[in-house]
Amino acid sequence: MNDPVSRRALLAMAAALAPAAALGWPRAAGAQDTAAPAQAAPAAPQKFSFDVLSDEMRLLATKPHVTAPAPEGFLGDLNYDDYRLIRFRDDRARWAESDGRFQLAAFHMGWLFPEPVRIFEVTGESATEMQFSTDDFEYLNDLAKRVPEHAKLPGVAGFRLNTPLNRPDKWDELTAFVGASYFRALGRNSAYGLSARGLALNTATDRAEEFPRFSRFYMQRGAGDTITVYATLEGQSVTGAYRFIITPGTETVMEITCRLFFRQDVAELGVAPLTSMFLFSEKNRARFDDYRPNVHDSDGLRIERSDGDVIWRPLNNPTQLTGSYFAETAPRRFGLHQRDRAFDSYQDTGARYERRPSLDVEPMGDWGVGHVRLVEIPSDLEGNDNIVAYWVPEAPVKAGDAREFAYRLYWGDLPDDPTAPLAIVHETRAGHGGISGVEVQQGTRKFVVDFKGGMLAELEADAAVEPVVTIANGELTGTTLEKIADTDIWRLVIDISAADAAVVELGGHIAGYGRKLTETWLYQWINAK
Structure with missing residues (x-):
């Protein structure tokens, strides 16, 4: 290129x-x-x-x-x-x-x-x-x-x-x-x-x-x-x-x-x-x-x-x-x-x-x-x-x-339809993987994905929903899903590990009640030193 x-x-x-x-x-x-500015002579028209x-x-x-x-x-x-x-x-x-x-x-x-x-x-x-x-x-x-x-x-x-x-x-x-x-x-x-x-x-x-x-x-x-x-x-x-x-x-x-x-x-x-x-x-x-x-x-x-x-x-x-x-x-x-x-x-x-x-x-x-x-x-x-x-x-x-x-x-602006059934990806954040306060292990990464709206917003925190997460060229080390208190936002946290220079492909959504409840979140992460 x-x-x-x-x-x-x-x-x-x-x-x-x-x-x-x-x-x-x-x-x-x-x-x-x-x-004064001169007007150019008009050109001949063409078919x-x-x-x-x-x-x-x-x-x-x-x-x-x-x-x-x-x-x-x-x-x-x-x-x-x-x-x-x-x-x-x-x-x-x-x-x-x-x-x-x-x-x-x-x-x-x-x-x-x-x-x-x-x-x-x-x-x-x-x-x-x-x-x-x-x-x-x-x-x-x-x-x-x-x-x-x-x-x-x-x-x-x-x-x-x-x-x-x-x-x-x-x-x-x-x-x-x-x-x-x-x-x-x-x-x-x-x-x-x-x-x-x-x-x-x-x-x-x-x-x-x-x-x-x-x-x-x-x-x-x-x-x-x-x-x-x-x-x-x-x-x-x-x-x-x-x-x-x-x-x-x-x-x-x-x-x-x-x-x-x-x-x-x-x-x-x-x-x-x-x-x-x-x-x-x-x-x-x-x-x-x-x-x-x-x-x-x-x-x-x-x-x-x-x-x-x-x-x-x-x-x-x-x-x-x-x-x-x-x-x-x-x-x-x-x-x-x-x-x-x-x-x-x-x-x-x-x-x-x-x-x-x-x-x-x-x-x-x-x-x-x-x-x-x-x-x-x-x-x-x-x-x-x-x-x-x-x-x-x-x-x-x-x-x-x-x-x-x-x-x-x-x-x-192309705003998202507030009446659409699927919750949207509201925010994506990322940082070092693992547990806060513990020494960071190389090759780990944490992704925090917030979903908002759709049918998901009407569900209670104990609703029968689950995260569906996929990974290629890396290892999934942990996932958690919770509804943030006093909001209509559901947070999916994904922890992964990968070899040096690996190009990791991630995907995730929330499902429940026999259907998909959110957009599909996709991401590519390169474990670069």
Whole structure:
């Protein structure tokens, strides 16, 4: 797997761009101020439909991949410090003069984003390219002197869409697409956190990870609160046509169809990939001298299986690269969740981790046999995105193959249903194994799992329930189960031992009265010295 720095850099820059653009920076004095912004000549419309776009990308897959040439002039000279001084002008937002529900702003190309992205607007059965120039951007401080005025740009790096998401009299950012095939969105009252990608290729395999990119976007505004975005995907091994039907709300929903055409064999295809950050929580904070109790964008992988069973796998920040596979047939949903919504759990007035969105993938149609894969990457910094999750189909991908997938993404708090019959995993804690006050034995570990809600909450402490615990590559040395007095929480305590460097797989739930009463808790522990 390639070092995740490239992924992290793209996402970090996208995160930096969004708040800066909303600050209303004063426009720098310079050459750009000598004349009113020029309107670029409109491009000629072209025939457009999703099928036409798909046919184009199918044909493109029969030809070798061509990388865009390096940008010339000032675009090729931009560095990190320069890029931070560029802002899209609020008064140049596309559709700002209309009475619609969306406005579009662009990200400037250059630096980490050297390849131009073209944006079109779809009207009826035709698409017209949006033209962008240096008049659309503010170049602060001395950078303004190096930028030619009224210069047409060959493209942009991506875009963001604004809408009155949180209140009717204020435009809020809804979604952003920038860098490779990365994108992210917000539900009502959310703050940006995890991201999604159009596709993951060869992640954590013996081949170099590929990052195909969205090269063109087509915007089709509807009459109501929905906007449709089409995109072309281009990469060394694949081309694709995408359709995103985006509906903002308490949970912002994206209905996605992707049609993929493969130039080369692929070691591993990751469908609907999600990318997040997990630094530490109650179960691993000993490595971090930090005043905050938790630092993470997501705290668990949730999988809703076809039979209604629910898996909750708490995330980890391991000391070595790890991968977990969850075999499934036609799962109902899977996603990365931020389950803990209390400010006291994070104590960060800037990052506001309690407001980071959860993100669920809901397959449309039968995805058949495959597995959800979770990749956890060691990290020492919260700026690093070190969690990846996606669907891997069972059937291998060969050159010349075509695949189509449809699914919905749900962005928002995604609270657990309080009326659901299964109790949820409320908290996971971990520490040295054995008995408190006794010398610690190496190779032991204690896990404390709290379950809350569901039918279990109504049971008395002496109810006929029992823990069901499994372990692989280790030894189970003890389990206890009790209801915490004056609460509706049941606590399962698991003690284990394992050999040095062992990768231990754990599972547990509570059962009683002939049925399962909780989600299935799963965990991976590495006995590293």
